[in-house]
Amino acid sequence: MALLPAREAMAISKVIHATGYRNLPPDELVDLTIESHIAHVVKRSRVGGDESFFIADLGQVFRQHCRWNQTMPGIRPYYAVKCNCDPTLLKVLAELGTGFDCASIEEMRAVLSLGVDPARILFANPCKAPTAVAFASEVGVLRTTFDNIDELDTIKTHMPEAQLLLRIYANDEGAFICLGEKFGAQLDTTEELLSRAWELGLNVIGVSFHVGTGATNPASFCKAIKDARLAFSQAERLGFHPEILDIGGGFQDDCFESIGPIIRDAIRLEFPAGITTIAEPGRFFARSVYTLVCRVISCRRQLGSAALSGVPDMLYQNDGIYGNFMNVIMEKEIMVPYLVSKKTRGFLHKPKSEESEQTNDAVQVTSYRYSIWGPTCDSTDCVVREVTLDSEVKIGDWLKYKNMGAYTSTTATQFNGFSSTYDTFYVNSETLSDY
Numbered sequence: 001m002a003l004l005p006a007r008e009a010m011a012i013s014k015v016i017h018a019t020g021y022r023n024l025p026p027d028e029l030v031d032l033t034i035e036s037h038i039a040h041v042v043k044r045s046r047v048g049g050d051e052s053f054f055i056a057d058l059g060q061v062f063r064q065h066c067r068w069n070q071t072m073p074g075i076r077p078y079y080a081v082k083c084n085c086d087p088t089l090l091k092v093l094a095e096l097g098t099g100f101d102c103a104s105i106e107e108m109r110a111v112l113s114l115g116v117d118p119a120r121i122l123f124a125n126p127c128k129a130p131t132a133v134a135f136a137s138e139v140g141v142l143r144t145t146f147d148n149i150d151e152l153d154t155i156k157t158h159m160p161e162a163q164l165l166l167r168i169y170a171n172d173e174g175a176f177i178c179l180g181e182k183f184g185a186q187l188d189t190t191e192e193l194l195s196r197a198w199e200l201g202l203n204v205i206g207v208s209f210h211v212g213t214g215a216t217n218p219a220s221f222c223k224a225i226k227d228a229r230l231a232f233s234q235a236e237r238l239g240f241h242p243e244i245l246d247i248g249g250g251f252q253d254d255c256f257e258s259i260g261p262i263i264r265d266a267i268r269l270e271f272p273a274g275i276t277t278i279a280e281p282g283r284f285f286a287r288s289v290y291t292l293v294c295r296v297i298s299c300r301r302q303l304g305s306a307a308l309s310g311v312p313d314m315l316y317q318n319d320g321i322y323g324n325f326m327n328v329i330m331e332k333e334i335m336v337p338y339l340v341s342k343k344t345r346g347f348l349h350k351p352k353s354e355e356s357e358q359t360n361d362a363v364q365v366t367s368y369r370y371s372i373w374g375p376t377c378d379s380t381d382c383v384v385r386e387v388t389l390d391s392e393v394k395i396g397d398w399l400k401y402k403n404m405g406a407y408t409s410t411t412a413t414q415f416n417g418f419s420s421t422y423d424t425f426y427v428n429s430e431t432l433s434d435y
């Protein structure tokens with residue numbers, strides 16, 4: 001199978017392949033593409049570039065997929081479309097053979113429009129509108145989750161042939177976003193729910209949970225797997241034949257390799273006879289694929305007492321928390337901007353803190369302290385409270401932010417009349433042509 005499908009088949013914008021650029025390393029390929037797009041914008045119009053844009057490295061999707069297979073062998077990922085629904089990303093994941101976790105009619109439509117078999121879709125929303133259940137039934141998406149009695153009635157009416165996963169309560173309190181407050185049946189209710197499903201003649205094929213998005217504590221997965229085992233036993237006692245354990249999403253890049261084996265051991269311990277295990281990773285596949293480039297549209301150099309007391313100068317860029325930076329609020333993420341300089345190649349100025357971590361040289365450089373704000377008239381629209389750069393930033397300059405693929409464009413709003421659609425330019429840093 002080709003690493004990436006032919007351009008025609010994907011119906012996507014042009015992909016710049018590393019092989020065409022002497023196999024540049026991924027970061028350099030991304031930087032080259034940023035540079036070429038900026039040159040294009042600047043050439044087109046002196047005042048253009050009012051929208052931020054993404055560079056997506058599709059080779060990184062492939063590398064994350066390899067990491068997943070190495071750390072979670074035999075556990076099929078159902079990519080959580082809510083995380084980033086870019087059709088090109090979905091198409092690459094479809095080519096790589098993942099399943100898809102969809103939460104709405106539109107997400108199902110997006111995946112089905114790529115020609116994906118409905119059997120590869122899990123409608124992983126335990127509280128669905130009746131119209132959405134009817135739509136799923138019509139298009140053949142039969143696997144879905146439930147965690148309450150009323151949902152069972154909706155399912156009985158609109159999709160009696162459903163293959164149900166009971167979503168149980170799970171929670172990693174350290175997760176960026178805890179989902180347990182909203183979803184998941186407590187263990188003292190699962191028996192009643194399963195009995196009702198049995199009474200209604202519905203088919204329960206497994207158990208699911210989600211410990212929270214951005215989870216770091218392996219103990220929360222282990223507890224949830226243990227609880228799932230109990231729910232499996234309850235279902236079996238009623239006469240169901242559950243065969244699927246869905247361990248949800250929440251997987252973080254930086255602790256994936258350490259948490260993965262613990263999860264696998266817990267599954268082996270609780271299900272010694274073996275079980276079909278699936279997962280719903282979102283951010284793991286999308287976050288590191290996308291780099292966002294924003295333009296500085298205005299600047300407030302401090303004067304008077306603010307200048308004397310060292311308040312950082314304020315930069316205003318064309319994207320903020322109502323656009324692609326909602327994670328500053330939702331996940332308390334600290335954003336790290338890199339200044340794209342006017343010089344060519346090797347042109348990205350790191351924030352000073354990062355630079356000094358990497359070198360011990362006591363080179364004296366002038367530093368420039370800034371806070372960075374979005375374009376709206378809302379004062380909560382602050383992207384970076386304070387950053388020190390080694391170059392001065394001026395109106396018209398560009399700032400680059402890495403790891404901007406998860407819950408960014410999908411959560412963007414049009415508040416204050418700013419656009420919520422962004423151009424994406426694609427590169428493929430993976431030089432392998434087969435996998």
Ligand SMILES: Cc1ncc(COP(=O)(O)O)c(C=O)c1O
Binds near residue numbers: 080210212249280
């Ligand atoms: C049901 C469900 N599955 C999967 C995910 C994806 O989680 P993550 O992106 O943290 O992997 C979410 C995120 O909210 C979710 O609600």
